[in-house]
Amino acid sequence: MRFKDRVVIVTGGASGIGRATALAFAGEGARVVVADLNESGGQETVRLIGEAGGEAVFAPVDVSREDDCELMVRTAVSRFGGLDILFNNAGIPMGPTPADAITTELFDRIFAVNVRGVFLGCKYAIPVMRTRGGGVIINTASTAGIRPRPGMLAYAASKGAVITLTKALALELAPHGIRVNAVAPVATDTPMLPVFFGTGNPEEARRRFLESIPLGRLNTPEDIARAVLFLASDEAAMITGVCLEVDGGRCI
Template identity: 45%
Template sequence: MELKNKIAVITGAGSGIGRAASMKLAGNGAKVVLVDFNKEAGEKTLNLIQEQGGKGIFVHADVSKSEDVQRYVNTAIETYGRIDVFFNNAGIIQKFAPLTEVEESEFDRLISINVKGVFLGLKYVLKVMESQGSGSIINTASTAGVRSEHSVSVYSASKHAVVGLTKSAALEYVKKGIRINAICPGGVETALTNSVAEMFETSGYVPEELPNMRMGRYAAPEELAEMVAFLASDRASYMTGSVVVVDGGLTL
């Protein structure tokens, strides 16, 4: 297998793209370190991986807290000795609202997880990979990180920041054997996207414009996992700083 005995750390591993990618990487031979704030969901992913014959561990962590990030990185090193792949994936969605009605607490929550969480992951994993002289990092951005989307201004800002972090880090580490890329999903069948209709019903607010799902459906998380596995592997050996849109034509 192309990722046989590689060590992969995945944040947000308890559901959605994170769970699908964790299972895909493990299925391709990687030993996985699963990270999630939801302990039950993270352990469920680990159980699914073990049921298919994969190997890994789970670390309960809040990606927005420096001590938690250092702990999941240190646990990976203590358990497996290195980190070859880092899927820096954990994130949350915004409650749809006009910019002037976004609460400051909502702004702080989104930036803390979607931006600070990605930054801290990069900060501590890059130190490990630099000492190894190798590694592949995949950050989860969004189509909202490459174009505007209605009524999710802070979410869009957070994902634009992920794109910026990806490109800047890729430039800094391009000669150090480390590749850093981002994926931009555009509508994926997950608990997050499934909650959107409920948000509209609860709040009574519906944006003037909604994303055009040109293929007539959301992506399956497994379709994004395929791209994660590709970027993690040596097949993507000449890709760094790339922002890969996987959106079924949404941004056309």
């Protein structure tokens, strides 16, 4: 087991990529803090982990709130004795919206969750990892931050910021033995997908988007989980500051 007795926080762990990754970490021996605003979904992830013989605890977290993020890390330390891996996965999407129709409230909310949430998770994880002599941070970016689509300004900008944040932190934290990487999924089959394709003609939007992916399909949550576990593992010990595109070739 690659992660036996390591302590992992997964934000956005109530569903989709977060749930799949929490289950995958637990399946390889990690003790997992499942962090999310969605208590029922988060508790279900914890139940599924326990049912499979793993160990997990739920932490109610709004990642845009500093006190919630501080408590999340304290939960990992108090329940499991430390923190080895942080997967900053929580995020919110947006439907196709012209730039001049984006409200400042929507823009600010997207950045509060998708960027500030990543920063706050890192802020409180870093001292714990530094004390332990190292650790791993993985952030969920998006191919939208590399190859934007029209109508996705705020979301694409937020994910581009996550990629730059990842690289900046990787440089700063390397002397402390903390690796920082990101994953950039293409559209993934999760509960957020209908928002991504919008309300006009979602089936046509899906068909056209699939044509832009050389491998011809969307991601599954498990595709992303496998990439995250690789980046978190000792097999990736010499990898930091990387944004791994898990996109079926869309960004080629």
